[in-house]
Amino acid sequence: MNWTTxxxxxxxxxxxxxxxxxxxxxxxxxxxxxxxAGGFGILTASSFKxxxxxxxxxxxIKKITKNPFGINFSIDKEIAPEHPFYR
Structure with a gap:
């Protein structure tokens, strides 16, 4: 059963x-x-060093599923200057 929204x-x-x-x-x-499982998983980028x-x-993730997923890139004043993803 699919739910279309x-x-x-x-x-x-x-x-x-x-x-x-x-x-x-x-x-x-x-x-x-x-x-x-059919939902939309979201990976938190800032969790990785x-x-x-x-x-x-x-x-x-791509090995486990071919289904779509998202990535959360948080913008935090305390993390942003030091974290490599924000450079």
């Missing part, structure tokens, strides 16, 4: 269920599981 049409997921971002926690496997760790998380 504006959200499912916009992001391409099966169900209008979105995983919220988890700042400070690696939610790679949870993001993949939510997307694989290096480009390689972030890249590996993206590759892991």
């Amino acid at each position: 504006r959200i499912t049409e916009m992001v391409g997921c099966k169900y209008p269920i979105m995983l919220g971002a988890f700042a400070g926690f690696d939610n790679t496997r949870l993001t993949a599981a939510v997307s694989k 290096s480009d390689d760790a972030f890249r590996n998380a993206l590759l892991e």
Whole structure:
């Protein structure tokens, strides 16, 4: 059973269920599981301390599911100057 809503049409997921971002926690496997189940998983970019760790998380999600997922890039005054994703 598919639920057609504006959200499912916009992001391409099966169900209008979105995983919220988890700042400070690696939610790679949870993001993949939510997307694989038909929801829309969201990976929190600021949880990763290096480009390689972030890249590996993206590759892991893509190995687990072909379904769409999102990436949350938080803009935080305290993190932004030091975090490599904001340069």
